[in-house]
Amino acid sequence: MECTGIREFLSAYMDNALDQDTCRLVEEHIAECKHCEIELLVLRRASEQLGALETVRAPGDFLEKLHRRVEKTSFFDRIRRALFVPAKIKVPLELAGVLATAVLVISIVLNNKAPEVMKDAGDVSSFSRTARLHQKQAPASEPVAEETKATRFHTAPPKPAIPGQGLALDSSEAEIRERAHYAEPVLEAARRPEMPAVAEHEEEPIELVLVLKKDRRDRGISAGSAGEAPKPALRCKERVGAAEKDEGVQDIRVLKKSEAKGKKDLLLPPAESIYAELKQVVESSGGRIISVQQDTEKNRTEYLAASIPPGNFSNLVNELRRLGTLQKNPSEMDQGRETVRVRIVISHE
């Protein structure tokens, strides 16, 4: 064996910690190798130096200081043991306790903030009251289409308006502006979300079926009559019949009625006269016409929708009775209403 290998065993050889075979090998090599023999010698001398070190004794007050140290650490050790021993049981419980305390504190803090939120809610209720007031003050909107649940007597269901087929009815420019004036606040109310527009069918219109007197039916346009030939005031999208010459047609929705089958053609006066008289009746009752349905083929007014103050409803009924017979006696009006919508169905038979 070479010196490198032998020197690895010298330390154990010094301590008699080698097996017999290895020990013999080392001894044989040392006997022959001066370098390894010196190496062994140096190792032994170094070890002896360590062994020659004097024992450094502990200070005289070692035990006393130890007592103080034990007492001091015992206090903290007791606390540590109380809190964390056994760790598998106490630590999870303590963590759960800390979490529960944190949740409780957070909930208390949030509850203290809740009344501030509730105070703001009071303003919302006053705001809604304001909205209702605005709602009442807004004038009745012009219905887009006639939708009513009221019983119909001799009328066909209303058809959607066909724009532009306006008949030159009441062409008063002032009246048109007045109606536009009525319409504007309604449109504004419709746009404002907090003040919803009054629904058209919120108040069901009162349907009055007026059977015209024969003389009324056959009456033509008479000079000096209350009714006036309607003059076009606004430009119309579509031109209808004789109204082509006119510059504009009043923007009142006109519902075209389909042909009634099997009806006898009567010599009926122009619709303008009947309409004019009805218009006068409505306006004398403090109301206004909302829409008119006309049969353009027969040139007569089928029905007319208007809104009037409830207090003038009886006056309206009386005036209508001058023109004809009401098939059904209208019921008493609810004086609490701001306006009453009526639908006057004209029966020409």
Place this chain on the structure above:
Amino acid sequence: MKALDRTETSLEDDAMLVRAFQAGNKASFDELVLRHKDRIFNLCYRFLGDYEEANDCAQEAFVKAFRSAAAFRFESAFATWLYRIAVNTCKNRLRSLSYRLRKRMLRLGEPESENDLGACDPPDGAPGPATKLECKESETLIQKAIEMLPADQRAVILLRHLDGLSYEDIVAITGYNVGTVKSKLSRARNHLKDSLKEVI
């Protein structure tokens, strides 16, 4: 080489004292401290190379033993168990930041010769056994050579040469197997040999 008192009488005495302590006799532990404090202190001093650090480390080892003595199961000798605590405490102290900083300050702040003299002065100012020993130049060199060893080699070589412990005792104290003990001891001795050429 000073051999540890490992007679059966000594071992039986230790066991008896431990049992008495476990039964509630606090004075028994004091007796155990008095029997082993010098060996433990010496080991800590040679391990750390500083009197104050050794005192603190030895105290800490006995405190640990005091706390754990109630659970001692007599699977090994009390002395072996106590040595194990002391070696581990010293290793932990070597790794501590405060110790390393303190050593660095001593090396930078004082010249070598003064450092040796400083290490010879005990804290109370009066010359004690540590003072005489540390003032010997050879011992200083040897001590420095020991401090240059890594912690595992330091532990093995000190246990072997300070207390004359057998390989089996060293195995029980350090937890290394026999082959590892032999290997570490060989390397430590070779390092010391190289460091102590002047002395040798």
